[in-house]
Amino acid sequence: MKFLDQAKIFVKSGDGGAGSVSFRREKYVAEGGPDGGDGGRGGDVWVECVDGLNTLIDYRYAQHYKAKIGMHGMGRNRTGAKGDDVVLRVPVGTQILEEDNETVQADMTEIGQRLLLMKGGNGGFGNAHFKSSTNQAPRHANPGLEGEEKWIWLRLKLIADAGLVGLPNAGKSTFLSAVSAARPKIADYPFTTLHPNLGVCELDNRGFVLADIPGLIRGAHEGHGLGDRFLGHVERTRVLLHLVDGSGEEDPADSYRTIRGELEAYGHGLDEKAEIVCLSKADALTDELREERFKSLEEACGQKPLIISSASGENIDTAQRMIIRAIDKDKQDEANSIPSDGIEEWRP
Numbered sequence: 001m002k003f004l005d006q007a008k009i010f011v012k013s014g015d016g017g018a019g020s021v022s023f024r025r026e027k028y029v030a031e032g033g034p035d036g037g038d039g040g041r042g043g044d045v046w047v048e049c050v051d052g053l054n055t056l057i058d059y060r061y062a063q064h065y066k067a068k069i070g071m072h073g074m075g076r077n078r079t080g081a082k083g084d085d086v087v088l089r090v091p092v093g094t095q096i097l098e099e100d101n102e103t104v105q106a107d108m109t110e111i112g113q114r115l116l117l118m119k120g121g122n123g124g125f126g127n128a129h130f131k132s133s134t135n136q137a138p139r140h141a142n143p144g145l146e147g148e149e150k151w152i153w154l155r156l157k158l159i160a161d162a163g164l165v166g167l168p169n170a171g172k173s174t175f176l177s178a179v180s181a182a183r184p185k186i187a188d189y190p191f192t193t194l195h196p197n198l199g200v201c202e203l204d205n206r207g208f209v210l211a212d213i214p215g216l217i218r219g220a221h222e223g224h225g226l227g228d229r230f231l232g233h234v235e236r237t238r239v240l241l242h243l244v245d246g247s248g249e250e251d252p253a254d255s256y257r258t259i260r261g262e263l264e265a266y267g268h269g270l271d272e273k274a275e276i277v278c279l280s281k282a283d284a285l286t287d288e289l290r291e292e293r294f295k296s297l298e299e300a301c302g303q304k305p306l307i308i309s310s311a312s313g314e315n316i317d318t319a320q321r322m323i324i325r326a327i328d329k330d331k332q333d334e335a336n337s338i339p340s341d342g343i344e345e346w347r348p
Helices: 172-179 229-234 252-266 287-301 316-337
Strands: 006-012 045-049 064-066 086-090 094-097 104-108 114-118 149-156 162-165 197-203 206-212 239-245 274-280
Touching: 006 086, 006 114, 045 094, 045 104, 064 086, 086 149, 104 114, 114 149, 162 172, 162 229, 162 316, 172 197, 172 206, 172 239, 172 316, 197 316, 206 316, 229 252, 239 252, 239 316, 252 287, 274 287, 274 316
Parallel strands: 006 064, 045 086, 162 206, 162 239, 239 274
Antiparallel strands: 006 149, 045 114, 094 104, 094 149, 197 206
C-alpha cells in the first residue's frame, strides 16, 4: 500500500427535499383540506477516526463525496425520508483543513472520534404547514434548502512518542529495524527512505512508538531534497533522537548544525523538543577517530552524545532507555502544567 499523507477532496452535504402540494380527495371525507407533507432533510457529512488505517491513499482515487438529497414530501402528510450521510473514514492523526491548506478545522487524534463537518439542508414545508383560518386551501410549498459544499484538505500527521531525525544515510532506518519489528528499506545511497515509517519498541516491559522520516539536507525548508513536508510527522512526538553519521566525510558538528537549522526554519516547536544526540555507525570508527568526532559533536550540541552502532548493538538499549526517560519526563511536565480543577486556590 502506498503512503499518502495529504489529499484534497470536494465534499457536499445533501439538499433538502421539497414540500408537497396535496389535498385530500377521499369519497367520504367532506371538504378534505391540504395534506402535503414536508420534505426530508439532506444527508450530513461526517469525519470518523478509525483503526486499521495509516495512509490517506483512499482519497487519492476518489475525490468527490456528496451526501444524498432528502426525499420530497408526499400527500397524506407524509414527510420525506432523510438523505443518507457521507462518512469520511480517516486514520488517527488526520487534520481537516480549509481550502487555503492553513486553517485547521479539526484534529482527529482518537479512535472513534466523530466530527460533523457539514449539515444537510432542511426540507421544505408542505402546503399543510401553511393552512390557517384565512387560507384554508394553500396551493404552495417551500423548496428544500441547499446543502453546503467546499474543498477541504486532509493532512496526516503520524502519532508517535519519539522521532528519528538526521541527514540521509545517518542510520535512522537501520536503528528502527534494530529496535522494532519494522522493516524499512535500507541501502547504501541517499534518500533510501521515501516515506515515514513507524515501529513499536519494547524494552524493560515498556513500550513506545518510534517514527522514522526521510533524511533532511541543507535547504530542506526551501524544498531541497525531499523538502521538509515529512517533518509534520514528528510534530506530535515528545522527544527527538538525532542521529549523526560518525563514519561520513563531513564533520559531525556541521551535520548536527545543518539539521538543527532546518528544525528551526520549520518551526512548529520542533526545535524546542527534548533531543537525544547519538553518534551513529561507531563500528566503522577507529578509537582515535571515535574520540575526535565525539568531542567535535559534543561541542556543537552542548551535551555528551551517545555513541551507538545498530550493526553491533552497541548502546542500542541505552538509547531506548534514554528515550523512555525523556517520554516520562515530558508526560510529567505536561501533567504538572495542567491545573487539577482549573480553579485557582483562594487564600485570605
